[in-house]
Amino acid sequence: MEFGLSSEQRMLQDSVARYLADACPMQHVRDTAAGPQVVSATLKAGLAGLGVPGILIPAEYGGMGLGLLEAALVAEALGHRVAPAHFTGAHVMAPLAIMSGGSAGQQQTWLPRLAKGEATAAVAVTESILSRDGAGVRAKNGRLEGAALFVLDAADAEVIVVADETGRQHLVAADAVGVELIALPTIDRTRSVGELRLSGAAAEPLPGSGPETTRRIVDAGRVMLAADTLGAGAAMIEQAVAYAGQRRQFGRPIGSFQAVKHMCAEMAAALEPSRSLVWYAAHAFDHMPDEAPLMACHAKSHLSEVGRLVARTSTEVHGGMGFTDLAGLHYWFKRIGLDRQLLGGPETVRNEAARLQGWIAA
Amino acid sequence: MDLTYSPEHQAFRQEVLDFLDAHRDAAPKGRGGAQRPSPEAVAWQKLLIEHGYAARTIPKEYGGFGAAPDILKSRIIGEAFTYAGVPPGLQNQGISMLVPTLLELGTEDQKRQWIGPTIRGEVIWCQGYSEPGSGSDLASLQTRAIEDGDDFVINGQKIWTSTAREADMIFCLVRTEPDKAKHDGISYLIFSMETPGIEVRPLVTMTGRAEFNETFFTDVRVPKSQIVGKRGQGWIVANTTLKHERGMLGDPGQLESRFQALVELMRTETAGGAAIMDNPVLRDRLVRLQAEIAAMKFNGLRVLSASANGGEAGLARLVVKLQACELAHQISALGIDALGELGVLYDEAPHLRDHGAWQQNYMFQLGLIIGGGTAQIQKNIIAERGLGMPREPKLAAEGAR
Structure with missing residues (x-):
């Protein structure tokens, strides 16, 4: 019994986070967002170097053969840096679709190229x-x-x-x-x-595909979007806390005012437990198939709600500055806003969760 | 991530289940609660201690089972009892707060005198901390204890003393050194509730019941030997106790069982001929709560794993009281809303559901949001200790009073 990350998982988390801290500073996000390409070529090459495109693909096809929890840690790291990079569709859902429904020939054709990042x-x-x-x-x-x-x-x-x-x-x-x-x-x-x-x-x-495999890649995608929001939300709280410690008004740091301090505490209190929910949902996807669909729904809908609270509140902690392009906080705000709606907004997803539990009359 | 138990823990779990199978008929009906336990509950507690399912880690020489701390085994016991619907060992302030405090800071005599009878349910305690003028700022408390020969003479008033009417004993914070700074002038005394000069008045709350009391002290004489820790160190002693109380107030197992009751209510209750569960707005709120409860449950496992490994879960632990009390309150709120007009019925009203528990809990749980460190104090703790945010500057005039 151990509810937490293994040392290998922490190493993976650290290595992706360290790479992104170096390769994806705020200026890189700005430059990419201002340019014609949504996806950064630098990050694409760098993440491929770390093996990210093949994170779920079995080793026999040149991938890392890891599980959805590891993928969630990568998603969280990408969200933390609002990295302009593919992930949920390209490196998680598509490989899973081909792994679960593809013929041997299709797997042979695509998985090695997807794992290397040669094909998207x-x-x-x-x-x-x-x-x-x-x-x-x-x-x-x-x-x-x-x-x-x-x-x-x-x-x-x-x-x-x-x-x-x-x-x-x-x-x-x-x-x-x-x-x-x-x-x-x-x-x-x-x-x-x-x-x-x-x-x-x-x-x-894909000959082995059907509603069940589609449902399953949607589950995986939802957990990844939840993890992306988790990372983005954590980054927004860090920025809000740092700003509140530096910014002075009325002769003291605004973070010493309870009105501001409590906003930060509320964000942390909402976000921290949701980290465990994301871990559990990702773990369930690989190890507890009966629980996986419901937990994917819970992770997606809950992180959407927590994400909205954090995105709004951390912007407010920055005062007028948070509202400007200058602070750059809006990149996280918008990323969280996108994650919320993709693959089903929270109300849609909760309706599915109710259906999964037989709470909706047929 | 490994959510399975090791062979040792699986075997232990089986042992607990076998015990429950063999002895469940001896269990008292209903939980021990805060009041004086019934003879059946005392007998049940004795059996549980013998098997190590209560007072598990209390040393044998003080009447406990004497097992090494193993947080997973404690959890296994809790889970198995909850799942079997069998009442666990006694839970009261003496057991959860005084005993751990004595174990850490009591004298050998105090441990030998009080721990055994307390864990067996023979001695019931109440807590004398809060005062009308000292709530969140507990260290400003004014109840005075003045030295007179071999005694302290206590005058003052405490509030929120739950179980004061039933209690044999009180653990109480008093000001013994009025000249020192507020945190340094407090002592922690233990004395009998039979001592002359103590008056207990029931305190009726918004629920309509007197779950608490006010306790008044007029020239109450307590031998100086009945101090825990040193003179003036009561604040440190009290914090040892409060640490145990905060752990007690956030129990995800309770959230889950209240949530199951809510699901049952929404499935079985009807309005206008349709199940409440068919109302999409109420159902959405239900699923939303379910996700939040799941997050708190897994957060609890994370904190548990961190403690089992001798680590600190940091923020994950600091947020538990705030979040769990709020969630419990929200579960009751949805229960009331699901009942609609039926949700306002109370006392002995016809059509009353679940003995009025939804409203009663909704109100009582607001008390829990405030008690044991208010939500606002919790937020200060989360921000200052968890996020490292700056403290409120102290007012220049503040000091010893």
């Missing part, structure tokens, strides 16, 4: 949760028709994992005829979200 995969599964603006993908005679919104990690994708309306997944080449993948600008300039339009596009089904 986007993920289009949002319609399996809730469809907006009439989006949805139908499969007919090996071809796909329709549209998918909120495609995760869309930038530079070579291949897209697409769930059709039956929950079955397909691989679609981004450069194939009848495939159009466009960027959807969001509040968050550090993450890439796209829209996929398909008109008679050639597709390769």
